[in-house]
Amino acid sequence: SIVYMGSGTPAVHNAIIDGAAFPMNAIGPVSGGGTLYQYKTKLALGSHTYSYTFSDGQGGTVNLPDNGVPLYGPQVYPFNVGNASAGVVPNVALAGKPITFTATFTSPKNIAPTRTEIDIDGVPYTMQRIGGTSYKTGVTYSVSISTLFVGVHYHRYIFDDGSGPATYESTSSPQVTPxxxxxxxxxxxxxxxxxxxxxxxxxxxxxxxxxxxxxxxxxxxxxxxxxxxxxxxxxxxxxxxxxxxxxxxxxxxxxxxxxxxxxxxxxxxxxxxxxxxxxxxxxxxxxxxxxxxxxxxxxxxx
The missing domain is CATH 2.60.40 (Immunoglobulin-like)
Incomplete structure (x- = not known):
């Protein structure tokens, strides 16, 4: 989705997905001005990129992002990992005290994961199953770490069910303080x-x-x-x-x-x-x- 702020109907209104152009549909005006354009599709498994190109047909062309580098996403996998940002308790901890990272793995085909990893500051840790019996409804994995240094920490989850690894970036940044x-x-x-x-x-x-x-x-x-x-x-x-x-x-x-x-x-x-x-x-x-x-x-x- 994107909002076109120009007047009239653009001659070119494309979403560029993995390098291929697809015409977008005008949905209607939005509050604050402009017209909402959307394109809906199904994507193959894996990671994808996207960008937008609009032109008024009179020499005016706008690309987004304007640096020519497409945006990353979405990632399409046959499973999902939830709590990628919320599953950190506590988010602020004293040095030497445990921080518990938790994620829920869901597979519509009820396939167990072959890899249940969390990377913290680039160091991999294997997460252990702690709850749930059906992968269709969700099985919870967790790991507790008490050796993190003082400072703010980055982490991400990497899971695989045999079809290929999926990386889930986290927006949470647990902090360790003295x-x-x-x-x-x-x-x-x-x-x-x-x-x-x-x-x-x-x-x-x-x-x-x-x-x-x-x-x-x-x-x-x-x-x-x-x-x-x-x-x-x-x-x-x-x-x-x-x-x-x-x-x-x-x-x-x-x-x-x-x-x-x-x-x-x-x-x-x-x-x-x-x-x-x-x-x-x-x-x-x-x-x-x-x-x-x-x-x-x-x-x-x-």
Whole structure:
């Protein structure tokens, strides 16, 4: 599918699939202007490429992509691998802690896979069957890795049922970090200007290192936090208590050790709340908004 923005009917309106041109059909106008063109077909097994060529017949020709290099896809296989992007738990993990990768293999012909591989940063790992009995309805494969280095990781799934390998790229990028903030909250999430609000987060550092910086930001103003319980290597709870003026507030946390820093949530997000006023409404715990977004607008949407 593509939207043609020219006037009238183009003299050439082709989809180029694997180097062959196919005329596209005009479907109709779209909101915002232009005409939607589509071409429908069945493709042979394997990987394919495509591009588009349109011409008004008066010397004006447009190719997409304009660099002449066709787009990659679709990939056509006699089976499917699902969860290629969602099957990563957790998506952020402490160094040395396991990350589990999961994918579901489905074969309409009920053929078992001969290859169940995940490549992480170019290193192959064999995934093991953990659930499901019918390949028609889906069999789940998984592998857990706890040796990934600190940083962001790329991965893809490669499966084969004997007809040839299929590669499924993932849009998820699991991250391994030496420190982590979790279970962040404010309690209560609404009240009056005399209410004492408790802001809390749990700091974990794989090296058991105390934070060099432990800050809460409320409405972009920083407040130092204090350790109340726990150990740094297993989870240390930090808190700060305060009253707040009437209005809609937001908050986030920034901690730092000798090597790196961590925020919760990540910029540009902040947590919404608390709402302060005589008739202030509570905020759903964990609600995030963009930093600088008016919490009043969020409240009016709820």
């Amino acid at each position: 420190l982590l903030l979790s279970s962040s909250s404010v309690n209560p999430t609404s009240g009056t200007s005399s209410t004492v609000y408790t802001f809390q987060t749990t700091y974990t550092d794989v090296n058991g290192e105390a934070p060099a910086q432990s800050l809460l930001y409320v409405d972009n103003k920083s407040y130092p936090m204090h350790l109340v319980s726990g150990a740094y290597n297993t989870g240390a709870v930090f808190q700060v208590k305060m009253t707040l003026p009437t209005g809609k507030h937001s908050f986030f946390f920034v901690f730092q050790d000798s090597l790196t820093s961590w925020a919760d949530p990540f910029n540009p997000k902040v947590y919404a709340g608390p709402n302060v006023g005589a008739n202030a409404q509570p905020v759903q715990p964990g609600t995030t908004i963009d930093n600088g977004e008016d919490p009043e607008t969020l409240a009016n949407m709820n």
